[in-house]
Amino acid sequence: MSRTFKDRSFGILVKIIFVALLLIAWELIAKSGIMGKRSALIFPPLESIGAAFIRNFTVGYANRSMWVYIGNSMRFMLTGLGIGILLAFLFSGLCMISRIVYHIYQLMISVFDLLPGIALLPVVIVIFGVSPGVIIFLVVHAVLWPMSRNVLDGFQAVPLIYVEAGRNMGLSGLGLLFGVYLPAAVSYILSGLKVAWARAWRGLLSAEMIFGIASSPGLGLYINQMRTSLNTAEMYATLLVIILIGVIVQYGLLEPIEKHTAGKWGMKR
Amino acid sequence: MSDIVLSVTGLTKTYHDHSEQSLILKDLSLQVEEHEFVCLLGPSGCGKTTFLRCIAGFEGYEGSIKINGSERKGPKNDVMMVFQDFNQLFPWKTVEKNVQYPLKLSGIRNAGELKAHSDRALSEVRLNGYEHYYPHQLSGGMKQRVAIAKAFCLKPRMILMDEPFAALDAMTRRDLQKQILELYNKEHCTVLFVTHNIQEALILGTRTIVLQKEGRIVLDEPNLLKKPVTPADPDYGTVWKKLESAIYMEGDR
Numbered sequence: 001m002s003r004t005f006k007d008r009s010f011g012i013l014v015k016i017i018f019v020a021l022l023l024i025a026w027e028l029i030a031k032s033g034i035m036g037k038r039s040a041l042i043f044p045p046l047e048s049i050g051a052a053f054i055r056n057f058t059v060g061y062a063n064r065s066m067w068v069y070i071g072n073s074m075r076f077m078l079t080g081l082g083i084g085i086l087l088a089f090l091f092s093g094l095c096m097i098s099r100i101v102y103h104i105y106q107l108m109i110s111v112f113d114l115l116p117g118i119a120l121l122p123v124v125i126v127i128f129g130v131s132p133g134v135i136i137f138l139v140v141h142a143v144l145w146p147m148s149r150n151v152l153d154g155f156q157a158v159p160l161i162y163v164e165a166g167r168n169m170g171l172s173g174l175g176l177l178f179g180v181y182l183p184a185a186v187s188y189i190l191s192g193l194k195v196a197w198a199r200a201w202r203g204l205l206s207a208e209m210i211f212g213i214a215s216s217p218g219l220g221l222y223i224n225q226m227r228t229s230l231n232t233a234e235m236y237a238t239l240l241v242i243i244l245i246g247v248i249v250q251y252g253l254l255e256p257i258e259k260h261t262a263g264k265w266g267m268k269r
Numbered sequence: 270m271s272d273i274v275l276s277v278t279g280l281t282k283t284y285h286d287h288s289e290q291s292l293i294l295k296d297l298s299l300q301v302e303e304h305e306f307v308c309l310l311g312p313s314g315c316g317k318t319t320f321l322r323c324i325a326g327f328e329g330y331e332g333s334i335k336i337n338g339s340e341r342k343g344p345k346n347d348v349m350m351v352f353q354d355f356n357q358l359f360p361w362k363t364v365e366k367n368v369q370y371p372l373k374l375s376g377i378r379n380a381g382e383l384k385a386h387s388d389r390a391l392s393e394v395r396l397n398g399y400e401h402y403y404p405h406q407l408s409g410g411m412k413q414r415v416a417i418a419k420a421f422c423l424k425p426r427m428i429l430m431d432e433p434f435a436a437l438d439a440m441t442r443r444d445l446q447k448q449i450l451e452l453y454n455k456e457h458c459t460v461l462f463v464t465h466n467i468q469e470a471l472i473l474g475t476r477t478i479v480l481q482k483e484g485r486i487v488l489d490e491p492n493l494l495k496k497p498v499t500p501a502d503p504d505y506g507t508v509w510k511k512l513e514s515a516i517y518m519e520g521d522r
Contacts, residue, residue: 161354164327167344169371179370183361265360266405 044233052233053240061225061234064217066241073218074245076132077204080139084196087140088147093177096155105148113145117203121211132216135207142203143196150192154185187262194254201246272337274427274459275301275324279332280484282319293319294484296332301427306453306460308474308492310467310516316484317463321429324461325350337426346371349420353432355412358404358419364391365400368419375423390422391415393455394448410441414448421452430462434469446472450497467512471505472498479515488515 023046029035030043044052056066095102117138128134158181166180182189208220219242226235262268282294293316301307309317322328324336326344334341336348349371351357358367368387377383391397394414404412413433420428434442450473453460464470470477471494479488488511494502 159356161352161357162359164325164344164350165352165357165359167327168325168346168348168350169374170344170346171374172343175374180359183359186361261361265403267360 041230041232044236048233049236049240052231053237056222056234056237056241061222062217066222066238069217069219069222070241070245072216073204073208073220076135076216076218077139077200080136080204081143081197081200083136084140084143084200085147085193087144088151088192088196092148092151092155093174095152096177096181097173102152106152109145109149109152112141113149115141117141118206118210121207125211130211130213132213134211135204135213135218138203138207139200142199146199147192147196150188150195151185154188154192155181157188158184186265187267190254190258190262194250197249197254198246201242201249205242272303273300274303274305274337275299275461276335276338277324277333278335280320280323280334281331282316282323282328282484283331292483294323294330297484297486299478299486299489301459301461303459304457306462306473306475308470308477309461309463309480310465310470310477310512311480312482312516313465315480315482317480318431320480320484321350321431321461321463324348324427325429346375346423347426349423349425349428351413351416351420351428351430351433353435355409355436356404357416358412360404362403363400364396364402364404364407364415367404367415368422371419371423386422387418390418393421393452394418408441410437410445413437413445417445417449417452421456421458424456425458427459427461430460432463432465435465442469449473467509467516468500470512471508477512479512481518487518488512 026043027046030039030045033039035042058065060066060068091101091105095105120138120141121134124134124137128137162180162184163176166176171179204218205220205223208218209224210220212218212221212224214221219238223235223238226232226238258268277300278298280294280297281292284291284293297316297320309320311317319328323330324334324341325348326341336345341348358364359370362370365384365387368390369383372383372386377386387400388397391400394417396411396414396418399407399411404415407415417433434445437445446469452458453473462470462473464473471492474492476491477488478486481487492498492508494504494508498505500506
């Protein structure tokens with residue numbers, strides 16, 4: 001049995017035991033009533049959360065199943081993520097062509113990356129009105145800056161020998177960008193993608209909670225509705241859905257992409 | 270008389286670093302004929318690598334560098350460079366794709382043709398069976414062989430080699446010297462080869478040039494030793510000593 005396989009199995013076992021212990025602790029606290037009157041609200045028993053999880057999908061809220069809320073959130077998310085990533089590549093590419101663009105864009109990244117999307121909400125509502133455009137804008141804002149920072153750092157870190165080998169073959173301009181810079185910066189780009197995804201997911205849910213659109217309700221709005229109706233089991237069950245989506249994207253999408261690029265090419269240990 | 274492939278006239282290269290400037294090459298002139306294998310020797314810092322980089326089009330310069338009569342303005346694939354660094358292959362491409370990439374960029378699009386070219390080049394450097402390996406799965410010597418196959422495959426006007434075997438063990442270095450000689454004889458190309466190793470210059474070169482500080486040529490003569498060159502050749506010792514004194518003439522021993 002290889003050492004890597006053993007390490008991996010050990011890691012999985014540790015994680016399973018940890019989660020099982022957490023669940024047992026949760027259930028013990030829930031049953032003990034240690035939190036007094038609010039115990040059922042703060043720590044609803046696991047079976048209630050499980051039942052609420054199923055109810056979210058079968059019954060849902062306001063005649064809409066959880067699938068509708070997930071679908072809306074994912075639609076906003078993917079639209080914003082796509083636009084953000086495209087813009088990040090476009091602006092970072094322009095930075096490699098023009099030093100003036102590079103300096104201006106570096107300044108923009110430093111300024112806007114520090115600005116929380118939620119703080120922009122009032123301004124964005126004034127611009128877009130009450131529409132899905134607001135949420136998409138906030139997702140783009142969450143993705144664009146960290147992604148650009150990573151893409152640019154990745155471009156700067158491309159070893160000179162790859163660039164010279166490319167130029168030696170006759171590559172220049174866009175050819176050099178697509179033929180050398182992008183593949184050589186893949187580790188940085190993937191790490192930017194992970195940060196961008198996490199920020200976008202958080203940004204999306206926060207925006208939906210503060211500013212849910214009734215015509216296209218998402219997961220954030222659902223949680224908020226559950227909170228106002230004091231359906232805490234449903235609230236936790238929705239959190240579970242959010243965590244599950246995060247885990248699926250991380251392990252089902254981003255990690256396989258990394259394994260089949262940087263991992264396969266020996267650019268990541 | 271053979272055609273002149275490389276013609277360098279009054280080449281001067283200065284590096285500017287903040288307020289300081291250092292003169293690396295001063296008024297260097299030389300010509301290289303077709304199918305010559307020129308070995309460039311000289312102490313560290315004499316400008317050998319800078320000279321190669323100017324010819325490859327990586328550096329700006331004063332003076333004139335002409336390849337086949339046309340002025341060199343920037344990098345172009347009619348002059349291929351083999352670097353000293355093992356990591357000159359693209360890690361995201363397999364061995365086969367690394368060899369095929371410059372061919373593709375030069376206009377060959379047919380998959381069968383590309384495959385035929387890369388198969389032939391890889392078999393020349395005895396790397397059949399490694400087509401689908403990625404560079405990180407190869408040893409340093411194997412990576413250099415791929416780089417050599419890639420350079421020769423394109424059939425450029427000239428191949429520049431900047432100490433490509435410097436970091437290899439003696440056995441691998443000997444193997445590669447043999448392979449490069451075979452390729453050179455088969456492909457009839459012109460090679461400019463930088464090395465610190467006198468023996469390597471004698472084994473490979475048809476002409477030897479020794480540079481000193483600021484790229485001053487202190488020795489430029491044909492290598493008349495009978496090929497394959499061995500230390501048993503009666504003239505080997507004399508030529509070796511001559512080159513050694515030219516390299517260390519400025520007391521850099």
